[in-house]
Each structure stands twice: as structure tokens, then as C-alpha cells.
Amino acid sequence: MTLLSLSKVEKRYPGVKALDGVDFHLRAGEIHALLGENGAGKSTLVKVMTGALEGDGGSMTYLGEPLRLKSTAQAQARGISTVYQEVNLLPNLSVAQNIYLGREPKKFGLIDWKRIHRQSAELLKRFALDIDVSRPLSSYSVAVQQLVAIARGVDMSAKVLVLDEPTASLDAGEVEQLFGVMRELKARGIGIVFITHFLDQVYSVCDRITVLRNGTLVGEFETASLPREELVAHMLGKELQREAHRGDAREQREGGEALLSLQGVSVRGSLGETDLTVNRGEAVGLAGLLGSGRTEVCRAVFGVDKKSSGSIVFNGRERSFKQPADAIAAGLALCPEDRKTSGIVGPLSIRENIALAVQARRGWWRPMGRAEQQKLAERFIEELQIATPDADKPIEQLSGGNQQKVILARWLATDPQLLLLDEPTRGVDIGAHAEILKLIKKLCSEGMSLLVTSSELEELVAFSDRVAVMRDRRKVAEIKGEDISENTIMRAIAEA
Amino acid sequence: MQSKYTTLYVTAGLFVLLFLAGSLQFSGFGSTRVFANLFSDNAFLAITAIGMTFVIISGGIDLSVGAVIALTGVASALLIGEYGMHPLQVFPLVLVGGGLFGAGMGALIHYYRLQPFIVTLAGMFLARGLATTLSEESIPIDHPFYDTVADFGLLLPGNAWVGTSTLVLLLVLVAAVLLAHFSRLGGYIYALGGSAQSAQLMGVPVAQTTITIYAISGFLSALGGIVYTFYTFSGYSLTGVGLELDAIAAVVIGGTLLTGGSGYVIGTLVGVLIMGVIQTYISFDGTLNSWWTKIVIGLLLFAFIAMQRLLTGSGKGGTAHA
Known part of the structure; x- marks a missing residue:
């Protein structure tokens, strides 16, 4: 009935x-x-x-x-x-x-x-x-x-x-x-x-x-x-293909030394024990359904959530960041998932939004001159092709994709060794989407390391050197190089 | 295990301690007469503070109460003196007026999602301004009914006088306890203070409850204003300046959380009595400046807020029903 x-x-x-x-x-x-x-x-x-x-x-x-x-x-x-x-x-x-x-x-x-x-x-x-x-x-x-x-x-x-x-x-x-x-x-x-x-x-x-x-x-x-695989395919909006789809021939950038390594890191109530390594100059994708623990990994690494066990080694030293400011000082940067509430400062101009993180790193007692800020902003507006008439426009008047670029610029300006991107392309239009992907690839080739979460499989396939798959708040698989395809990721997510 | 009455016990214990200290130091302090006077001298404040207790339990604040007391006094004095109305005709009028005034503020707070602080601050200026416009001078009340009421009372052993104001206060107290713990509305008031959003999802009529809470506070301030006219036999527009703060202090000292959701009407009465006992102590001493009352109350407030923080910080804040 x-x-x-x-x-x-x-x-x-x-x-x-x-x-x-x-x-x-x-x-x-x-x-x-x-x-x-x-x-x-x-x-x-x-x-x-x-x-x-x-x-x-x-x-x-x-x-x-x-x-x-x-x-x-x-x-x-x-x-x-x-x-x-x-x-x-x-x-x-x-x-x-x-x-x-x-x-x-x-x-x-x-x-x-x-x-x-x-x-x-x-x-x-x-x-x-x-x-x-x-x-x-x-x-x-x-x-x-x-x-x-x-x-x-x-x-x-x-x-x-x-x-x-x-x-x-x-x-x-x-x-x-x-x-x-x-x-x-x-x-x-x-x-x-x-x-x-x-x-x-x-x-x-x-x-x-x-x-x-x-x-x-x-x-x-x-x-x-x-079957589970079909359910995951329905949720993600992908058809299961019979033959494994081969990604573009990718250059192998592995072999660099480990920059970040997590061993048995867990956070009470939100993340089970997780091992994960990011090498220098490598882009690692974090895949998984909503609530699988992707964001939680980023938060634990960045010192937003306190880990309850395990160790985090960054740059050869064991670190446990008490707060994001410590992580920033050590050379990490995080672009959070929810741009609106934890990223942009709406009424401030593009210039000020970009200068924020650099200023925070310097300390308030060494203010940044306006000319210096302007130079910084102009450099990134050009490099990232942010669509704006000038650097003084309030960030809230930009489109989602351009806002995201400004946030990226803010963190790139601090010259981090490891950039954590949590859903960098959510809610941005297709054009900006492609540009952000291009940017991720470019940063990798310049030697920066990236850890990127995304719910878009094709995106993960496009830029990742390795994909770590999360399910039920723990890492369940890691897929490398040639094996990375939408199908393999989807299977790993669904596997019982 | 911590009892949900912890703050109440602390407040009551403090009152007993202060009263004992006074009794040991001064002869005549520890008598039923002084004790009864604590009630009759502070009845108007206690009545007002009981209304304030409901407001604060619901997570709000009412800054207009002192001004409502003044407006009530002036309006009553005018109606009785100039217009020749009988006090028994005037009282229902001003009580309903006070209730409507509060209801209006409650409606603004709910429907326009305004801060209670701002709305009642505006209400305070409005009521005080109205009172001053009606009369800048103090208006005497000269009516046989007032003499009758003022003379009415019981004489207890030890020359202790329980007058009309004390009786009114005790009536209000009983009604308030019944309302808080034995009526649905009482549950709704605590619920709003716990979380207005959850309360709404659980089917609490948020609009009616909010409006009723401020109406109760307005009604009780008007009642406090009437009681006050029996002390002075007059109505004056500058009565009760800053009284809203005394009422808030009494509520907090009485163990009600300023963040809402927890507290007791009885606690508020004890809070008022503590303030009264300090004042009595100072007048018995005779050498201390009366401003010492404020200093001691200030220190007490700090201590109580710190204590509340400790209690709620450990996740074991008070609870609602008796």
C-alpha cells in the first residue's frame, strides 16, 4: 500500500x-x-x-x-x-x-x-x-x-x-x-x-x-x-562502461621524495585510520562519495580538526599542526569546500582578498603597502586570467569561477609547497572549470604538490597521478598511473 | 553527579550566609521584622524580576521594565487625581496597558526578527518619554482606597508586618511557579530558550509564545509600578531609572542562564532578597556609602556568571522542570 x-x-x-x-x-x-x-x-x-x-x-x-x-x-x-x-x-x-x-x-x-x-x-x-x-x-x-x-x-x-x-x-x-x-x-x-x-x-x-x-x-x-556499482553510477551520473577507459597517456611524475605522509591518522568521530602519501610535484586525487571522509582528510592535515591518533610527516619532520596558522607557516595551503562561508570575504576587493593570506603569514606588525598589494593582485589577475576590469572590484561581484580563482591566487601568493584543494570546481561554470583544471596541471609541472578532492570522476582522471579512494571515512583503495579511469574509481567506491 | 538545582542551592546558601553574618554583627538584624521587610521593601522589584525571569529563560531580554513602572505610576496618579477615577477602575486599565505594550514588543521581535535588546531599548525610551510628557512633576495620589490598602496586612510575631505588597508578591510567585512548571506555556518558554529552531520543528507555537512572554513581562512591570505607588503615594516619571538592570542582576544571581533555557522563578526571588539583604546590611552599618550595594552586586554578578560558565562548560547546565 x-x-x-x-x-x-x-x-x-x-x-x-x-x-x-x-x-x-x-x-x-x-x-x-x-x-x-x-x-x-x-x-x-x-x-x-x-x-x-x-x-x-x-x-x-x-x-x-x-x-x-x-x-x-x-x-x-x-x-x-x-x-x-x-x-x-x-x-x-x-x-x-x-x-x-x-x-x-x-x-x-x-x-x-x-x-x-x-x-x-x-x-x-x-x-x-x-x-x-x-x-x-x-x-x-x-x-x-x-x-x-x-x-x-x-x-x-x-x-x-x-x-x-x-x-x-x-x-x-x-x-x-x-x-x-x-x-x-x-x-x-x-x-x-x-x-x-x-x-x-x-x-x-x-x-x-x-x-x-x-x-x-x-x-x-x-x-x-x-548492484552496488550501478547504484554508485546512478549517484554520480556516469554510465558503467564495459571496457576500461584509458586515460590520456600520462607522464609519470612519481619517484619524487615524499612531501606529506600520513600514517594511521584518525579523527574521533569523523575519520578512521588513514595512510596517505603525497610526493613532491605530484597531484593526488581524493575520490569518494559525499561524507566518505575526503574533506576530513584535508581538515586533519591542515590542523582544522585535531587528530586523535597517527602521525603526519611533512617535509621530513613529524608535524601536528594545532591550528591552520601553523600549517600555513609550514608551507601548506587549503582552499576549502564551501567558498561562500569559509573562503571569500565578500565586500573586500580582489586585491585585498588576494593579499590576505600573505599578510597573515607576515604578521600584522609588518603591513603590506598598497603598491605591493596591487602588484601582487595584478600578477595573479593576469596569470589566472581572472575576468575583472580592475583589482578593486569587490569579490562578491565576480562569478563563482572567478571567485575560486581569487581564492587560489590568495594561496598561491604564499608560495606553498603543498596545496590542498577541496572541491575546487564545485559551482563554477564550464569555462572556468577547464581553466582551473589547466591551472592544476600547470602547478604540478612547476613542482608544486597538490591534494585535490573532487566528486567529478573525469576531473580526477584528468589531473591525478594517483587517486586515493575513500569510503565510510577510511581509505579503501589507491589507484595509480595507467589504471586510473572513471570505471576503476567507481568500482573502488562501490566495492563491498 | 551534579544536581540540576546546584545554582539554586548556591544562591539560597549565599542568602542564608549574608543574613547570618548581619545577625551576628548587628543586634536586631536577625529578626522576623527585618526578614519581612526584605519582602515588602523589594516587592515591586521582585514582581518585575519574575517577569524578567521568563523573558531571560526564553533567551530574550526586556530593558523596558523600569520605564513601564514609571509610566504606570504617572498614568495611575493622573487617572486617580485629575480624572477622579477609582483605583480599582484604574488598575485593570494600566495592567492591560502594560500587557499590550509588552505584547507589541514581542510581536515586533518575532515577526520582524529584531533583537530583543534593541526593541525593548526602544520600548524603554518610548515609555519613559511618554511618562515625562504626561507630567514632569511628581503627582501625589490622595485617595481613601490607598490608605485602606496601605493599612491592610498581618502582624506576625516579632513585630513583622506582612502588607499588601508582600501578599501580591507571594500571589505572583505562586502563579509564576505554576506557569513555569505546570503549564504547557511554561514548557514552551524553556523550549524557546533551549533552541528556537528545534522548538519550532517540535511544533511549539513560537509566535504566540514569544508575544505572551513579553506580555507577561509588561503586565508584571505594570503591577510592579502599581505596587510602587503604594510606597510613595505618588507617580513620578523618573521612578525606576536603571531598575531593569537590577531586575536582570537579580535574575542572574538567582541562577537563570543569560543564554536562556534554564532557570527558576524561586531563584529570582532569592536573588532579589540577596540584593535587599546587602542594602539592609549597609543601612545597619551606617558608615558605608550606599553605593557599596552596587559594588557588592557587581562582584556577585561576576562570580555567578563565572560559576554558570563552569557549570554549563562541563555540559551539565541546569534543566527546566521541577
């Missing part, structure tokens, strides 16, 4: 179509995975079906009747509940209060705390949780908080439960506990939408899979009849 069905749903934001005619069908008593890479439209779709956003077009049917949602409260009242990755409960309230907020049983007009505590304890026992419900929610682990959130949702007579990356911060045992609960709810006829980055989890609990890409529906599949 179809419980909830969305048909031709559309959602537009200024300049982007987040959802373009997407269909989604959830049956009673199934666990349905919703998968897709960054920007696929998963979270927008979830928001539409849970009342957090209103769609611009299309229709929804729930229990055989048309459904229009104005708010999450309304969705909850109809039996559609959501549990988010960052638990959307209130840490300052007690567990019991979180479960009953807004629907507390009363006696003589006053809230009946005895009953609330007794009933919450009983409810949580059904979820194999035996905890003191009068203590604040914040005194329990994220796993427990998530189960409490699910318990609240189910107790409000949920028929549809949306779990938005509930496993992202759980350990293996906690994941199993959660899966146990999910299977039990499924047996009771509840329809569960499950969003995750972990393919193993998809194959262990889900009955069906819906894949989105760039705001459109790729397809709806039975898990049992969809």
Missing part, C-alpha cells in the same frame, strides 16, 4: 531549481533509502514532505488523500515525523519533557509529571532504552538522543518517519541498535525514509532506493536487484 506519494514536485530558489519534477513513493512497512550527492535535492525533498518548506509545484498524496502542508507541526499532527542528524530536540529539557512537549497529560489543569515520567519510561523501554527520564537530554549520548527523538515521533502516532542521516555520529553498536528499532517499526507498518551516506547501511536495512541527482529523479529501485 502506498502511504505517501509525491508527484512532479518542484522547488525553485533564486537562480537554482532545487527540485525539478521529482516523484517519490513510500509504502507502508518499508524502509526506503533516499540517496544522492551534494546538491541532489535530498534535503529539499525531505523538507517538502515534512512541511518545513512548501513546494512550488507538484502534488502530494497521503493515505489516499491530497496533502498540503503548511508547517512541521501540521505534518506531525498528520503523522509525518522527522529525526534530523543534529537531533532537533531540546538539550536543556528532560528526556520526558522532550517526548511530551506540547501534548502533556494534565490533571486538574496542571501538568501531570508523574504520568509523564511513567509513560516516557515505558515508551523508551520498547526501544531498549532504560534511562532516567527526568535527567536533561544533554546528559545522554547522541545515539540515545536520536532514539528519544524517534520515540517521540512514533509515540505521536507517526505513520511516516523520516530519518535524515541518523547514523552520521553513531558507532557500530549504536547503529545496530537503531537498525533493530527501524526493523521493528517497519514490522508495525510504519513507512521509513532513510537518508545516509553509507552504502553498507543502505544494503543492510533498506527495501527500496530512490536516487536523486541535481534536483531530478534518477530512478526508484529494488535494493535486492540493484
Whole structure:
């Protein structure tokens, strides 16, 4: 029986179509995975079906009747509940209060705390949780908080439960506990939408899979009849080719000494033990699906996240950078994934944006003269072909591709030995895309070392001397030279 | 294990300590009379601070309370003195007025996503300005009803007087505790302070709750203003200048987190009593400048904020319900 069905749903934001005619069908008593890479439209779709956003077009049917949602409260009242990755409960309230907020049983007009505590304890026992419900929610682990959130949702007579990356911060045992609960709810006829980055989890609990890409529906599949490789191909938007595609004949630049080497580096909660080496003058690609640990590698190397084990050797010395400033001083540079929030300083001019990192390296007591800044900016505007009339234009007025070039220039100006690029081509137009790729190749040939994450396979194939493949927060394969092709990378990502 | 009442115990312990210290040093300090006077002398502040407690628990702030007290006093004095209305007709009017004033600020804060600090600062200037426009002079209130009310009360053993203002305060206190811990609205107020976004996702009616919170604060400030007219038998536009800061200080000393989400109404009352006991101590001493009250309160605030940071820093901040 179809419980909830969305048909031709559309959602537009200024300049982007987040959802373009997407269909989604959830049956009673199934666990349905919703998968897709960054920007696929998963979270927008979830928001539409849970009342957090209103769609611009299309229709929804729930229990055989048309459904229009104005708010999450309304969705909850109809039996559609959501549990988010960052638990959307209130840490300052007690567990019991979180479960009953807004629907507390009363006696003589006053809230009946005895009953609330007794009933919450009983409810949580059904979820194999035996905890003191009068203590604040914040005194329990994220796993427990998530189960409490699910318990609240189910107790409000949920028929549809949306779990938005509930496993992202759980350990293996906690994941199993959660899966146990999910299977039990499924047996009771509840329809569960499950969003995750972990393919193993998809194959262990889900009955069906819906894949989105760039705001459109790729397809709806039975898990049992969809091989992993095909799933990855659907998510990345690549056809699996029968014959291995050979990349261009690439010159071998290996053999340089190791510049950066990671041994057993892990970060608690975000990166499993990882070994990785980048040699001088080498471009190493980091491949993997969203959430596989690519960005986390960059952050650990650059000193943004504190590593909890392992050693990082840079330039022959064991280093552990406490903060990015130390890494910059040692000759590293990082272009972060999210340009808007952690890269550009919007209202400042191109010149000032470029000079930032050099200035930070020099220290504030040795200011850079305007003429010096101007010279620096002009050099890079020409070298990187940044499309702008002059160096004084505020960076926010440039296109995405040109902004990215300015960020690159900022770091190149510090003359780093190792440049970490996290998704350098995301959200840039095709022309700038090609130029950035050309630039990466040129930098390599000039002897700079690069570590580049990318979700675009052809890009990785185009510039990498080696590709390290990440899955479930650890490195699972390394592909070298001749063997690098979209197919081999995709297989490595999908391999069970 | 840390109790969720830790800050409350610390505050109450401090009050007992200060009261004992005063009793040992001065004869006559440790009497039921001095204790009862702590309530009657500070009733208007305590009533106002109880309203402020809800605002701060929800993560907001209300700077307008002192000015609302002044406006209430001036308006009441005018209506009774110049227009000849009976106080029992005037009080509902100004109470509703105070509530609406607060509700208006709450609506601005919610619907225009404005900072409570700025909105209530504007409210403060507005109310103070209105009060001054109505009358720059202090207006005396001369009405038989006022004499009756002022004389009403209970005499407890030890020559302790429990007057109307204390009784009003105790009523407000009971109502506030019921509201905070035994009503849905109370849960919503704590929820907003925990995380407005989560609260909304959990189905809390954020708009109504925000507006109600500021309406309560406005209503209680107006009530505080009425109580204040019984001390002075007048209404004056410069009453309660800086009182909003005393109220905030009492709330914080009472153990409510300035960041919201945690705190107790009872704590606020004890906070007010602590400020009162310091003042009493200084007047008993006789040689100390009265500004020492402010100095001690300043030091206490620092100490309490540091303590809160330590408590929340260890991830075990207070919690909501009793």
C-alpha cells in the first residue's frame, strides 16, 4: 500500500531549481533509502514532505488523500515525523519533557509529571532504552538522543518517519541498535525514509532506493536487484562502461621524495585510520562519495580538526599542526569546500582578498603597502586570467569561477609547497572549470604538490597521478598511473 | 553527579550566609521584622524580576521594565487625581496597558526578527518619554482606597508586618511557579530558550509564545509600578531609572542562564532578597556609602556568571522542570 506519494514536485530558489519534477513513493512497512550527492535535492525533498518548506509545484498524496502542508507541526499532527542528524530536540529539557512537549497529560489543569515520567519510561523501554527520564537530554549520548527523538515521533502516532542521516555520529553498536528499532517499526507498518551516506547501511536495512541527482529523479529501485556499482553510477551520473577507459597517456611524475605522509591518522568521530602519501610535484586525487571522509582528510592535515591518533610527516619532520596558522607557516595551503562561508570575504576587493593570506603569514606588525598589494593582485589577475576590469572590484561581484580563482591566487601568493584543494570546481561554470583544471596541471609541472578532492570522476582522471579512494571515512583503495579511469574509481567506491 | 538545582542551592546558601553574618554583627538584624521587610521593601522589584525571569529563560531580554513602572505610576496618579477615577477602575486599565505594550514588543521581535535588546531599548525610551510628557512633576495620589490598602496586612510575631505588597508578591510567585512548571506555556518558554529552531520543528507555537512572554513581562512591570505607588503615594516619571538592570542582576544571581533555557522563578526571588539583604546590611552599618550595594552586586554578578560558565562548560547546565 502506498502511504505517501509525491508527484512532479518542484522547488525553485533564486537562480537554482532545487527540485525539478521529482516523484517519490513510500509504502507502508518499508524502509526506503533516499540517496544522492551534494546538491541532489535530498534535503529539499525531505523538507517538502515534512512541511518545513512548501513546494512550488507538484502534488502530494497521503493515505489516499491530497496533502498540503503548511508547517512541521501540521505534518506531525498528520503523522509525518522527522529525526534530523543534529537531533532537533531540546538539550536543556528532560528526556520526558522532550517526548511530551506540547501534548502533556494534565490533571486538574496542571501538568501531570508523574504520568509523564511513567509513560516516557515505558515508551523508551520498547526501544531498549532504560534511562532516567527526568535527567536533561544533554546528559545522554547522541545515539540515545536520536532514539528519544524517534520515540517521540512514533509515540505521536507517526505513520511516516523520516530519518535524515541518523547514523552520521553513531558507532557500530549504536547503529545496530537503531537498525533493530527501524526493523521493528517497519514490522508495525510504519513507512521509513532513510537518508545516509553509507552504502553498507543502505544494503543492510533498506527495501527500496530512490536516487536523486541535481534536483531530478534518477530512478526508484529494488535494493535486492540493484548492484552496488550501478547504484554508485546512478549517484554520480556516469554510465558503467564495459571496457576500461584509458586515460590520456600520462607522464609519470612519481619517484619524487615524499612531501606529506600520513600514517594511521584518525579523527574521533569523523575519520578512521588513514595512510596517505603525497610526493613532491605530484597531484593526488581524493575520490569518494559525499561524507566518505575526503574533506576530513584535508581538515586533519591542515590542523582544522585535531587528530586523535597517527602521525603526519611533512617535509621530513613529524608535524601536528594545532591550528591552520601553523600549517600555513609550514608551507601548506587549503582552499576549502564551501567558498561562500569559509573562503571569500565578500565586500573586500580582489586585491585585498588576494593579499590576505600573505599578510597573515607576515604578521600584522609588518603591513603590506598598497603598491605591493596591487602588484601582487595584478600578477595573479593576469596569470589566472581572472575576468575583472580592475583589482578593486569587490569579490562578491565576480562569478563563482572567478571567485575560486581569487581564492587560489590568495594561496598561491604564499608560495606553498603543498596545496590542498577541496572541491575546487564545485559551482563554477564550464569555462572556468577547464581553466582551473589547466591551472592544476600547470602547478604540478612547476613542482608544486597538490591534494585535490573532487566528486567529478573525469576531473580526477584528468589531473591525478594517483587517486586515493575513500569510503565510510577510511581509505579503501589507491589507484595509480595507467589504471586510473572513471570505471576503476567507481568500482573502488562501490566495492563491498 | 551534579544536581540540576546546584545554582539554586548556591544562591539560597549565599542568602542564608549574608543574613547570618548581619545577625551576628548587628543586634536586631536577625529578626522576623527585618526578614519581612526584605519582602515588602523589594516587592515591586521582585514582581518585575519574575517577569524578567521568563523573558531571560526564553533567551530574550526586556530593558523596558523600569520605564513601564514609571509610566504606570504617572498614568495611575493622573487617572486617580485629575480624572477622579477609582483605583480599582484604574488598575485593570494600566495592567492591560502594560500587557499590550509588552505584547507589541514581542510581536515586533518575532515577526520582524529584531533583537530583543534593541526593541525593548526602544520600548524603554518610548515609555519613559511618554511618562515625562504626561507630567514632569511628581503627582501625589490622595485617595481613601490607598490608605485602606496601605493599612491592610498581618502582624506576625516579632513585630513583622506582612502588607499588601508582600501578599501580591507571594500571589505572583505562586502563579509564576505554576506557569513555569505546570503549564504547557511554561514548557514552551524553556523550549524557546533551549533552541528556537528545534522548538519550532517540535511544533511549539513560537509566535504566540514569544508575544505572551513579553506580555507577561509588561503586565508584571505594570503591577510592579502599581505596587510602587503604594510606597510613595505618588507617580513620578523618573521612578525606576536603571531598575531593569537590577531586575536582570537579580535574575542572574538567582541562577537563570543569560543564554536562556534554564532557570527558576524561586531563584529570582532569592536573588532579589540577596540584593535587599546587602542594602539592609549597609543601612545597619551606617558608615558605608550606599553605593557599596552596587559594588557588592557587581562582584556577585561576576562570580555567578563565572560559576554558570563552569557549570554549563562541563555540559551539565541546569534543566527546566521541577
